[in-house]
Amino acid sequence: MPYLQHGAVQPPQHNGAKPARLPGMLADLTDETLMQRYQTGDIAAFGELYRRHSQGLYRFIAWQAPRVDWADEIAQDSWASLHKAAGRYQPQAGFRTYLYQIARNRLIDLLRQHQPLLESDLAGAHDVAPHAALDRLAAANDQPTPEAALAEKQRAQRLQAAIRSLPAEQREALVLQQFNGMSLDEIAVLTGAAAETVKSRLRYAMQKLRATLAQDAEGEQA
Amino acid sequence: MSQPTDDDHDLNAFLAGDDDLSAMLRGLPQPAPSAELDQAILAQAALLLAQGPDAGKPGGAGQAAAAPVRLAANDALPGAANDEIHEQAAMPADDATPAEPIRHRPRWQVPLALAASVVLVAAVSLQLLHLRDEAPAAAAAALAQSPAAIAAAPPVVIAQLEPPAETAAVPAAKAEQADKRAALQAEQSAKAKSGQGGAEAATSTARAKGGADLAAARSGRQQLALNQANPAPATVSGMARKESAATAVEERIAVASVTPAQAAADSAFAKSDQIGQLAAVEPDAAKLRKASPAKPGGQAQHEDKAANSQLDFYAHEPAVAAAPVPAAPAAARVAPVTRAIASAPQAEAGVAAPVTQAADWLAQILVLEKTASKRQAGMEWRRFRKAYPDYPVEDALRQRLDALAP
Numbered sequence: 365m366p367y368l369q370h371g372a373v374q375p376p377q378h379n380g381a382k383p384a385r386l387p388g389m390l391a392d393l394t395d396e397t398l399m400q401r402y403q404t405g406d407i408a409a410f411g412e413l414y415r416r417h418s419q420g421l422y423r424f425i426a427w428q429a430p431r432v433d434w435a436d437e438i439a440q441d442s443w444a445s446l447h448k449a450a451g452r453y454q455p456q457a458g459f460r461t462y463l464y465q466i467a468r469n470r471l472i473d474l475l476r477q478h479q480p481l482l483e484s485d486l487a488g489a490h491d492v493a494p495h496a497a498l499d500r501l502a503a504a505n506d507q508p509t510p511e512a513a514l515a516e517k518q519r520a521q522r523l524q525a526a527i528r529s530l531p532a533e534q535r536e537a538l539v540l541q542q543f544n545g546m547s548l549d550e551i552a553v554l555t556g557a558a559a560e561t562v563k564s565r566l567r568y569a570m571q572k573l574r575a576t577l578a579q580d581a582e583g584e585q586a
Numbered sequence: 587m588s589q590p591t592d593d594d595h596d597l598n599a600f601l602a603g604d605d606d607l608s609a610m611l612r613g614l615p616q617p618a619p620s621a622e623l624d625q626a627i628l629a630q631a632a633l634l635l636a637q638g639p640d641a642g643k644p645g646g647a648g649q650a651a652a653a654p655v656r657l658a659a660n661d662a663l664p665g666a667a668n669d670e671i672h673e674q675a676a677m678p679a680d681d682a683t684p685a686e687p688i689r690h691r692p693r694w695q696v697p698l699a700l701a702a703s704v705v706l707v708a709a710v711s712l713q714l715l716h717l718r719d720e721a722p723a724a725a726a727a728a729l730a731q732s733p734a735a736i737a738a739a740p741p742v743v744i745a746q747l748e749p750p751a752e753t754a755a756v757p758a759a760k761a762e763q764a765d766k767r768a769a770l771q772a773e774q775s776a777k778a779k780s781g782q783g784g785a786e787a788a789t790s791t792a793r794a795k796g797g798a799d800l801a802a803a804r805s806g807r808q809q810l811a812l813n814q815a816n817p818a819p820a821t822v823s824g825m826a827r828k829e830s831a832a833t834a835v836e837e838r839i840a841v842a843s844v845t846p847a848q849a850a851a852d853s854a855f856a857k858s859d860q861i862g863q864l865a866a867v868e869p870d871a872a873k874l875r876k877a878s879p880a881k882p883g884g885q886a887q888h889e890d891k892a893a894n895s896q897l898d899f900y901a902h903e904p905a906v907a908a909a910p911v912p913a914a915p916a917a918a919r920v921a922p923v924t925r926a927i928a929s930a931p932q933a934e935a936g937v938a939a940p941v942t943q944a945a946d947w948l949a950q951i952l953v954l955e956k957t958a959s960k961r962q963a964g965m966e967w968r969r970f971r972k973a974y975p976d977y978p979v980e981d982a983l984r985q986r987l988d989a990l991a992p
Contacts, residue, residue, distance in 0.1 A: 414627065419616075419618055422618060422619040423616050423617055436620070439623060440623065440626060520614055527611075566600070566601065570596070570607060
């Protein structure tokens with residue numbers, strides 16, 4: 365993890381603050397407990413929370429953002445917002461849902477504010493809805509594949525394109541469930557939809573991806 | 587109970603990660619934050635915690651402005667346990683601009699500023715109105731500070747104008763003596779003030795040396811009133827002080843009486859001076875007013891009523907002149923005689939006005955008879971008779987004046 369690897373940030377010593385705990389001891393604590401400790405000014409607790417959720421949060425943001433540069437900005441803002449809102453955090457709420465909620469709302473704000481610009485980027489695509497337009501723009505966003513064989517790389521790219529071509533709600537549910545390991549109930553809480561709705565979205569997403577993969581297989585065979 | 591279909595089975599396998607599609611998805615390369623982003627986020631968190639005395643507590647007072655934090659406007663979505671945590675909404679439209687918090691101004695600032703402006707304007711307006719009203723009030727206050735004897739002067743002066751025929755000679759002599767004494771006191775006052783105010787002293791001296799002129803008569807009457815109100819000084823120095831005080835009062839009154847009624851007051855003063863010169867012939871005038879020649883029939887009664895109304899007017903005049911009139915007190919107090927003559931016709935309206943003018947005219951004729959040529963007095967008498975043919979005149983006086991006519 366970046367925090368452990370770089371060790372760039374040392375927990376500052378505050379007046380009256382408890383001494384920083386060792387990472388191993390913090391790893392045993394739940395997210396909610398760490399968040400409570402962070403509320404008291406324990407920077408080490410924040411470091412542990414960041415170690416646990418930075419990858420998954422960034423993944424969620426990156427799959428949803430139509431532009432690559434948005435992911436870094438949204439991620440940084442989300443963690444800063446978590447710091448600001450930590451004083452009002454309630455332990456009964458799931459920390460991960462809480463954190464992802466912040467990022468999701470930030471993303472939605474960006475999409476709303478830049479929707480005219482994004483739509484202008486897709487000038488000529490009058491037959492598609494704004495969501496589809498965003499999705500198409502997102503599909504054009506190429507993600508690097510560090511290592512793969514050529515065939516595997518092409519298949520992975522087609523799969524990525526298929527995921528980005530999904531409607532936003534289906535893509536969101538797919539990313540949260542497949543890439544972040546969230547349950548249907550957690551996704552329902554995060555997205556504000558019913559669990560059955562989330563399940564239906566996942567169903568449609570699965571079917572579309574399979575259809576895309578089948579078409580690719582038929583094309584290769586042909 | 588419905589049996590699970592193949593689709594449901596596939597979905598459950600997909601959700602559990604047991605099918606090939608989920609395996610392929612797990613094999614996809616996933617985006618990850620860069621090391622620089624990790625350092626930036628952690629450093630930012632450490633900085634936020636380190637700032638301020640409340641920095642140890644996230645969400646403390648010192649954290650709001652500690653770092654540029656942007657929050658989403660739609661954080662309050664259903665299902666979130668901490669919906670209210672994000673208050674700030676907007677973000678810059680340009681992504682290139684650095685992230686800065688949008689500072690929402692408190693909503694009470696604009697109403698407060700408006701209220702403060704209204705209060706300020708109202709205060710200034712009230713102040714201006716107060717200053718505008720202060721000028722007349724200051725004049726009234728100056729008059730109010732003048733000795734009360736000045737206010738009591740009108741009865742004295744009027745009493746000189748309206749004595750009974752038997753005692754008219756006594757106040758007339760008093761008035762003459764008062765005029766002389768006033769002139770003398772004015773001279774002394776001017777001498778006393780010579781070291782202080784050159785122009786004022788010269789003016790006062792000129793007035794005093796005028797003898798029977800306007801300033802002397804005015805000063806004399808006022809000084810008479812003052813002397814009646816205050817006991818006579820025992821020593822010369824005490825007298826000088828009182829004379830100075832009287833002169834000061836006179837000047838103050840003169841200054842305070844600079845009003846639109848000043849012109850009328852001055853012209854009335856001229857009349858009063860002329861009447862003051864009639865002090866010697868006042869018994870004759872009193873006789874004229876007292877006389878009511880017998881007229882036959884209703885005409886006689888009408889003329890009697892007119893004469894009686896004239897007498898009643900003079901009888902009530904002191905009370906009218908002495909009554910406090912706050913609206914135009916300056917001219918009334920400075921020139922009580924003037925007020926008695928000039929304002930009474932306006933008050934009586936109609937009958938009293940020509941009667942008063944006739945009496946004054948007749949008095950002037952008598953003055954001309956004694957001071958100027960009798961021929962001129964006779965000409966005036968002829969004009970008087972043309973103007974007031976029915977004015978009651980004592981037979982002896984009429985015959986005497988008729989004899990003057992050419």
